[in-house]
Amino acid sequence: MPTPTPTTPQRDGFRMPGEFEPHAMCWMAWPERADNWRDGAGPAQRAYATVARAIAEFEPVTVCASAGQWARARASLPEHIRVVEMTLDDAWLRDQAPTFVINPKREVRGIDWRFNAWGVKYEPYANDDLAARKICELAGVARYRSDMVLEGGSIHVDGEGTCLTTEECLLNPNRNPLLTKAQIEANLRTYLGVSRVIWLREGVYRDDDTNGHVDLLACFVRPGVIALHWTEDEHDPQYARSQDAYARLSAATDARGRPFEIHKIHAPGVQTITQVEFDGLSRQGDGYAEERAPGRRMAASYINFYIANGGIVMPGFDDPADGPARAALQALFPERRVVQLPSREILLGGGNIHCITQQQPV
Numbered sequence: 001m002p003t004p005t006p007t008t009p010q011r012d013g014f015r016m017p018g019e020f021e022p023h024a025m026c027w028m029a030w031p032e033r034a035d036n037w038r039d040g041a042g043p044a045q046r047a048y049a050t051v052a053r054a055i056a057e058f059e060p061v062t063v064c065a066s067a068g069q070w071a072r073a074r075a076s077l078p079e080h081i082r083v084v085e086m087t088l089d090d091a092w093l094r095d096q097a098p099t100f101v102i103n104p105k106r107e108v109r110g111i112d113w114r115f116n117a118w119g120v121k122y123e124p125y126a127n128d129d130l131a132a133r134k135i136c137e138l139a140g141v142a143r144y145r146s147d148m149v150l151e152g153g154s155i156h157v158d159g160e161g162t163c164l165t166t167e168e169c170l171l172n173p174n175r176n177p178l179l180t181k182a183q184i185e186a187n188l189r190t191y192l193g194v195s196r197v198i199w200l201r202e203g204v205y206r207d208d209d210t211n212g213h214v215d216l217l218a219c220f221v222r223p224g225v226i227a228l229h230w231t232e233d234e235h236d237p238q239y240a241r242s243q244d245a246y247a248r249l250s251a252a253t254d255a256r257g258r259p260f261e262i263h264k265i266h267a268p269g270v271q272t273i274t275q276v277e278f279d280g281l282s283r284q285g286d287g288y289a290e291e292r293a294p295g296r297r298m299a300a301s302y303i304n305f306y307i308a309n310g311g312i313v314m315p316g317f318d319d320p321a322d323g324p325a326r327a328a329l330q331a332l333f334p335e336r337r338v339v340q341l342p343s344r345e346i347l348l349g350g351g352n353i354h355c356i357t358q359q360q361p362v
Contacts, residue, residue: 004112004145008190014101014109015193017361018159018220019307023059024108024362026308027135028052029091030065030073030083036090036122036349038280047345048091049076051306051313051353054339056081058308062138064088064131084138089117089128092351094215095151097358098132098143101193108361110136110143111191113150118210119174139360148187149175153213153355155188158223161195161255163188168202168212175211196255200245204229205238207299209350216301216352218245221263221332224254229303230264238267265328268319271300277348292348304352305329307359312336315343315352 009015028048031037037044052061056078064086065073074083088096095118098110112132117125136143156164169175170184179187185197203212218228226249231238242264249260275294302325305314312333316322322340330338346352 005109005142007144009101009109009111009144010190010193012109013103013193014107015103015159015161016099016101016111016155016157018157018223019359020220020222021159022362023309023359025060025062025360026055026306027093027097027358027360028061028063028356029086029088029093029096029131030063030069031091031349032066032069033090034282036281037345038277038348043345044349045072045076047341047343048356050341051343051346051356052077052081054313054341055306055308055311055357057339058311064093064135086131086134087127088131089125090122092153092355093131093358094153094351094355095210096128096131097135097152099152099155099192100141100358100360101191102361106362108139108141110139110141112136112143112145114146114148115151116149116175118151119172121209144191146187146191148179148184148191151210151213152358153210153215153351155192156214156219157192157194158220158254160223161193162220162223163192163194163197164200164214164218164220164226165197166200166203166212166214166217169210169214172211194255198248198252198254200248202241202244204299204301205236205241206297213355215354216299216304217241218249219303219305219354223256224258225261225263225332227263227265227303227329227332229267229301231267236270263328263332265302265325266321268300268302268317268321268325271298271317271319271344271347272296273298273348298347300347301352302329304354306353306357307333307336310336312338313353314338314340315347316340317344317347318342
């Protein structure tokens with residue numbers, strides 16, 4: 001099982017399913033880097049545990065924790081959540097874990113992309129580059145090793161041949177400087193089993209950590225239906241980004257020739273880092289990732305939610321827009337129960353609920 005298969009998913013009849021298709025489990029990791037998570041990662045660990053418990057109401061959850069943190073993770077989580085020991089450099093399994101693909105027989109394999117810490121945003125990252133291989137072994141699935149740098153948060157698929165991504169991320173020279181846009185798109189087709197790639201220009205404003213991952217900007221609710229991060233404030237730097245994404249999606253069709261039904265999910269108010277939050281970060285050593293200055297705007301978005309079996313686990317920011325966003329998602333997913341969780345501590349680290357989770361299909 002651990003050796004990579006010598007062919008490709010597309011050739012073997014595998015495709016990446018939509019996140020709304022059935023899951024066997026959700027994979028998460030346990031945060032601990034003091035230079036990325038304030039106050040020794042304690043607040044972030046509590047937030048991660050809350051997310052894990054919420055998802056576990058709908059499907060099995062496995063949490064990967066280092067040897068030094070395993071006991072703390074185990075004590076923080078209920079017994080029905082599995083905790084396994086794994087050495088990682090950080091805790092963003094959307095990007096470090098494998099992208100799982102399935103075939104018509106519902107056999108599962110994993111794509112082991114190269115990982116370079118979002119364009120070497122921190123070092124070391126060698127353990128994170130091994131995470132996909134380790135998870136494939138734990139899951140007992142064969143894997144494909146790709147030479148292309150890619151993070152799971154940079155793509156969304158509808159399971160029927162369509163992929164969403166952003167030029168800001170996948171065309172950034174800090175990922176695959178020797179590949180052209182056409183070559184990157186060819187790799188997406190080969191490994192995800194898609195036939196159409198829709199390129200949005202930029203991600204959410206100030207998503208500097210990932211260079212504009214699409215999973216903060218837009219996602220598939222189901223084939224043909226997209227939720228889009230939105231603002232009506234023409235003075236907000238996000239306004240032009242959302243307008244451009246809407247225009248591109250409105251002019252496009254999916255792999256089956258359908259125009260998109262686009263639902264605008266209004267952004268929360270501007271979220272910025274406080275002095276207290278900044279003071280809680282360790283700035284010792286060479287591993288310090290991104291300078292998170294007090295007053296710096298963060299890329300807060302309700303689009304970064306996780307679709308579970310029968311549920312939606314979405315971010316909340318203690319903001320007046322929380323309620324309307326929750327109602328909007330409940331209307332889009334009437335067959336699922338929407339759970340909104342406080343997620344500011346995850347946002348402080350550079351992402352949100354979708355970024356810390358990775359689904360394994362069944």
